[in-house]
Structure formats: structure tokens, C-alpha cells
Amino acid sequence: MRQRFLLPLSNRKGHYGRGLTEHMYDLAIKNGLCFIDREFVECNIGINGNKIAYVGKSDIRGEIEINAANMFVLPGLFNAHTHAAMTLFRGYAEGLPLRQWLEKVWEVEAKLNEDAVYWGSMLACLEMLKSGVTAFADMYIHMDGVAEAVGETGIRAIIGYGMADRGNVERAEKELEIALEVISKWNGSFGGRLRCMLTPHAPYTCSPEFLRRIAEIGREKNLVKHIHLSETLWEVREIKKQFGVRPAELLDSLGFLDDKTVVAHAVWLSDEEISVLAKKGVSVAHCPTSNLKLSSGVARVTEMIESGINLSIGTDGAASNNMLCVMSEVRTAALLQSLRRKVVRTSDWLRAATENGYRAYGFKGGRISTGMLADVTIFQKNFRHYPLHDPASLIFVENCEAYHVIVNGELIVEEGIVLPLDEEKVLKKVENVKERLFGHG
Ligand SMILES: [Zn+2]
Structure with missing residues (x-):
């Protein structure tokens, strides 16, 4: 030890x-x-x-x-959304928008194993600690590797296996089984420094039935849920085409949104969706650099904060950033809102980078x-x-x-x-x- x-x-x-x-x-x-x-x-x-x-x-x-x-x-700075082991893909698939980037990344992710994820996560923990990040929220695969890195490096984390059923019932069962196994194996480990959560990937990779079921399990087991939401305009159009509603509205109709839900990105929200997230006590993990790099868009952060949403800061994975530095991220976030002529107080940005991440994931810290x-x-x-x-x-x-x-x-x-x-x-x-x-x- x-x-x-x-x-x-x-x-x-x-x-x-x-x-x-x-x-x-x-x-x-x-x-x-x-x-x-x-x-x-x-x-x-x-x-x-x-x-x-x-x-x-x-x-x-x-x-x-x-x-x-x-x-x-x-x-301590809280990195509210990342995929730690993606440090392995830093500098890979440069210059692509999200859809093409994802296809290229998914292809190489299929070759990962626990050992690769362990070393990728070790590098991520090293980088985060060096840049003052004391805690992070991680959604990925081969989570034993992530958990072991958290244990060894001394950082705090909340982690989950990234589930995607892609509308396949058998696959849904299998994905859930892996996710629950990670939770029962690691939740509360290292003196409570490591916690676990339910992390379905996104509304466009998970079926409504699957998301509804995950929400139920979350309530039963009192677990945090974390998901990508409205990252691109493509996603909003796709969900509307398939289900006739926008992504946040879809999640709301499935009982997925509550004060134990953290959504990453939330770039393309309507006024109504912002109100729904605020009313349900949902937290947002804002990832401005990733949104810029993958040409996703600029989130309406000021409107979210004004509506009372708990806004935290995430770097996303190193493949779409390429750093895991929350201080750099908060600088980009602040500059982007200034560009929109929507200024947030410097002290509020500091709280977003610290306290709000702890609050989003239910840790009594960040102050x-x-x-x-x-x-x-x-x-x-x-x-x-x-x-x-x-x-x-x-x-x-x-x-x-x-x-x-x-x-x-x-x-x-x-x-x-x-x-x-x-x-x-x-x-x-x-x-x-x-x-x-x-x-x-
Ligand atoms: Zn992500």
C-alpha cells in the first residue's frame, strides 16, 4: 500500500x-x-x-x-466529466467533428483491455493531481483498471461503466450486469474515496426502455446517474426524428431527471429544457474545450446558472481536449461566455470548478x-x-x-x-x- x-x-x-x-x-x-x-x-x-x-x-x-x-x-478542483484512460488517445483522431471522431475512437477502444485502461488512468490521475484536481467523475470501460489507479494514486473519484444497449435487449442485460458488478465491487472502496454510479452513454446510444430501467435502479439503490446529453445539434435532430421530443424532454419523460442526475455537455438546450433541468435539480458538467474541439457548439451557461442549475466543470477525455486541467477549462468557459456577452462572476467560476462538482456528485467537500x-x-x-x-x-x-x-x-x-x-x-x-x-x- x-x-x-x-x-x-x-x-x-x-x-x-x-x-x-x-x-x-x-x-x-x-x-x-x-x-x-x-x-x-x-x-x-x-x-x-x-x-x-x-x-x-x-x-x-x-x-x-x-x-x-x-x-x-x-x-480541491473537481473534474466533473472525463474518460480518464482516453489519455491513451491524446493526439489521435485530431481535426474531426464528434460523429467521425467517435467512430474512429470506438474502433480503437475495442482493442483496450484492463491493463491498458489501468495505465491510461494512471497517466490521467498523474496529470489531474499535478494540475490540482482532487476528484473526478469517470465513465468508461474496463473499470477495474480505473478503480485500481484511483486506489494507488490517492485521488478521489466516482466512476461508472459506460453502458450502451443500442436498442438490443440482450445487450442491455449484459451491459447492466457489468455496470452493477463494478458498483458492487468498488462502491465505497479506499475508505470511501472511490464511489460508483450508473453511467448510460447517451440518449442516442441507449434505448428509452433501457434508460427508464436505469433510472429505476438508481432510485432503488440511491445511486448517482451520469449521461452525455445534447452534445451536438445532430443528437437533438436525431432524437426529435425518432421520438418527437428533444433529448432532455425525452429523459424527463423516462423519469431519468432528478437531483442525483448529472448531464455532461448540455450544449443545445431550449429554454424549456433549461427550466426542466433546473426544476428537477439536475446538475450539468460543462465541457467547453471538448465542445470547441469537436465543433459541437457553445453551451448556454449563463442562462443555466441564472435558472438555478448547479453548473460544474469537466474536461471530457484527453482525446478531445487534450488536457485534463480544470483551471484551463474554467478559463475557456469564462472567455466563451464573455464572447456571448454573458458574464459570470469570477468567484462563481471558481465555485463551478470546485464546490459545484462535489455537490453534483453528492460529496461533502469542495469548500x-x-x-x-x-x-x-x-x-x-x-x-x-x-x-x-x-x-x-x-x-x-x-x-x-x-x-x-x-x-x-x-x-x-x-x-x-x-x-x-x-x-x-x-x-x-x-x-x-x-x-x-x-x-x-
Ligand atoms: Zn464524454
């Missing part, structure tokens, strides 16, 4: 002096500029176990101490507040942040290099190094998998 991390002596102050025990925490983050609610305030954070136990101005001590002076301390899960991301302040008018405008200073990252109360990234991982080895293994899948050159 994971090794105990050894910090340089300068960072480690193990004083358990008499009379100090009330101020002693497992981990203390001191003097940082912390994002709390909508504001940045200088404060200290004490962590015990996997929870934030103290936030305030008092001097505190920790078994491990982090001096965060001159640093931004954010709640620097006592009792919350101790997932914290620390960025160093640099010359691009001076002078500091609005600290939240750091969303526009693209930064995919976190300095320290804490997940579940553990220091996982220290000074940019992912402690539980051998980075060189991961890169080498991924190259090997690539050769196996695609051949040389």
Missing part, C-alpha cells in the same frame, strides 16, 4: 508540546490566501483525519505543516469549511497575479501546475511532485500500451 510520505525537515514540525494539543492537527496549512465562500481571506486551516477541522486566524500547529504564505489555497472533506489545492502566486485586484481573477491566469495538493487529508502532491507515483514509469508504460494498440511509428 501507499508509503508514509517523508517531508523535508524544514516543513515538518512534530512538536506535541504540553498545552498545545488543542491546536495540534494532523496537517496545518498556514498563512495562505484562502477561497472561502466568495471571498479570498488570509487564514489557517487545520485538518484531522480526512476532514477540515479548523478554519480561522488563530495560530495552529500540525504534525505536518505547510507554509502557504504567498499562495492561493483553493478547495474550505469545518466538517468538509479535506481536499485542498494550493497554487503559488506568481508575477502574473500582480497587482492583485481580484484574487478570483486567477481563473484567467491559466495555471495547470499545482504546488501542493491534499486529498482526503493526505498530502498527495508536494512541491509539484505526485508522491505516490513514479512518473517516469507511468510514461514508459503508457508508451508501451500505445505501441501495442497502434503499432510502431
Whole structure:
């Protein structure tokens, strides 16, 4: 299992002096500029176990101490929609719109096995942790490989087997069986750091009967449901042609939409569909770079936020991005809404990148507040942040290099190094998998 991390002596102050025990925490983050609610305030954070136990101005001590002076301390970033192992296809099938891109990707995905997915996910976890992502939502295949990578790297995740019945009853049974097996095997693993969900691929790859059944199982077992929705205009037209209604309306008619549903993309929504999602408490995972890269469109984010929808941020897979960096994603998201002359406050974007993802998937985290899960991301302040008018405008200073990252109360990234991982080895293994899948050159 994971090794105990050894910090340089300068960072480690193990004083358990008499009379100090009330101020002693497992981990203390001191003097940082912390994002709390909508504001940045200088404060200290004490962590015990996997929870934030103290936030305030008092001097505190920790078994491990982090001096965060001159640093931004954010709640952990949540990547609300990805397919982690698609790092294996980064740079493959470039320049294609979604339909053609999918066909090319599906072809090579058929060659994947658990080992390939494991190494692709290891690379994804490495990249996400290095860029300050503390948790992610994953929909893919060969999920044992994803789960093992989550276990080893120390990141938090909610995962599901991507189901597609394509209107075939036998296939529906088989898909559901695999999905439920993943759930019973992994849900709640690694001290609750890994959770599972139901993830049918999309309304155009899953039949209405299948989606209705998944919704029922979700209610029975109290599971989150995650699905791609209204990613392209093609999808909207196709669903309308087949069923006479738009995609969100179809899902609503199947009982699929509720406060345990997270839809990815939601690019082509009508006003009525936005109201339905808001009324049903559905969360949206907005993936602007993927929507740009695959020529899908620009989501009506401002209207969604104004209607009360919980909007989170996702990178989608590395094959359509090509990064898994939530800070970069939120910059793109903000710029796109500015282009539409629909401006969202910088602090609201930061909440979308942190708190809203945790809320969407039912994790009690994403906020620097006592009792919350101790997932914290620390960025160093640099010359691009001076002078500091609005600290939240750091969303526009693209930064995919976190300095320290804490997940579940553990220091996982220290000074940019992912402690539980051998980075060189991961890169080498991924190259090997690539050769196996695609051949040389
Ligand atoms: Zn996706």
C-alpha cells in the first residue's frame, strides 16, 4: 500500500508540546490566501483525519505543516466529466467533428483491455493531481483498471461503466450486469474515496426502455446517474426524428431527471429544457474545450446558472481536449461566455470548478469549511497575479501546475511532485500500451 510520505525537515514540525494539543492537527496549512465562500481571506486551516477541522486566524500547529504564505489555497478542483484512460488517445483522431471522431475512437477502444485502461488512468490521475484536481467523475470501460489507479494514486473519484444497449435487449442485460458488478465491487472502496454510479452513454446510444430501467435502479439503490446529453445539434435532430421530443424532454419523460442526475455537455438546450433541468435539480458538467474541439457548439451557461442549475466543470477525455486541467477549462468557459456577452462572476467560476462538482456528485467537500472533506489545492502566486485586484481573477491566469495538493487529508502532491507515483514509469508504460494498440511509428 501507499508509503508514509517523508517531508523535508524544514516543513515538518512534530512538536506535541504540553498545552498545545488543542491546536495540534494532523496537517496545518498556514498563512495562505484562502477561497472561502466568495471571498479570498488570509487564514489557517487545520485538518484531522480526512476532514477540515479548523478554519480561522488563530495560530495552529500540525504534525505536518505547510507554509502557504504567498499562495492561493483553493478547495480541491473537481473534474466533473472525463474518460480518464482516453489519455491513451491524446493526439489521435485530431481535426474531426464528434460523429467521425467517435467512430474512429470506438474502433480503437475495442482493442483496450484492463491493463491498458489501468495505465491510461494512471497517466490521467498523474496529470489531474499535478494540475490540482482532487476528484473526478469517470465513465468508461474496463473499470477495474480505473478503480485500481484511483486506489494507488490517492485521488478521489466516482466512476461508472459506460453502458450502451443500442436498442438490443440482450445487450442491455449484459451491459447492466457489468455496470452493477463494478458498483458492487468498488462502491465505497479506499475508505470511501472511490464511489460508483450508473453511467448510460447517451440518449442516442441507449434505448428509452433501457434508460427508464436505469433510472429505476438508481432510485432503488440511491445511486448517482451520469449521461452525455445534447452534445451536438445532430443528437437533438436525431432524437426529435425518432421520438418527437428533444433529448432532455425525452429523459424527463423516462423519469431519468432528478437531483442525483448529472448531464455532461448540455450544449443545445431550449429554454424549456433549461427550466426542466433546473426544476428537477439536475446538475450539468460543462465541457467547453471538448465542445470547441469537436465543433459541437457553445453551451448556454449563463442562462443555466441564472435558472438555478448547479453548473460544474469537466474536461471530457484527453482525446478531445487534450488536457485534463480544470483551471484551463474554467478559463475557456469564462472567455466563451464573455464572447456571448454573458458574464459570470469570477468567484462563481471558481465555485463551478470546485464546490459545484462535489455537490453534483453528492460529496461533502469542495469548500474550505469545518466538517468538509479535506481536499485542498494550493497554487503559488506568481508575477502574473500582480497587482492583485481580484484574487478570483486567477481563473484567467491559466495555471495547470499545482504546488501542493491534499486529498482526503493526505498530502498527495508536494512541491509539484505526485508522491505516490513514479512518473517516469507511468510514461514508459503508457508508451508501451500505445505501441501495442497502434503499432510502431
Ligand atoms: Zn464524454
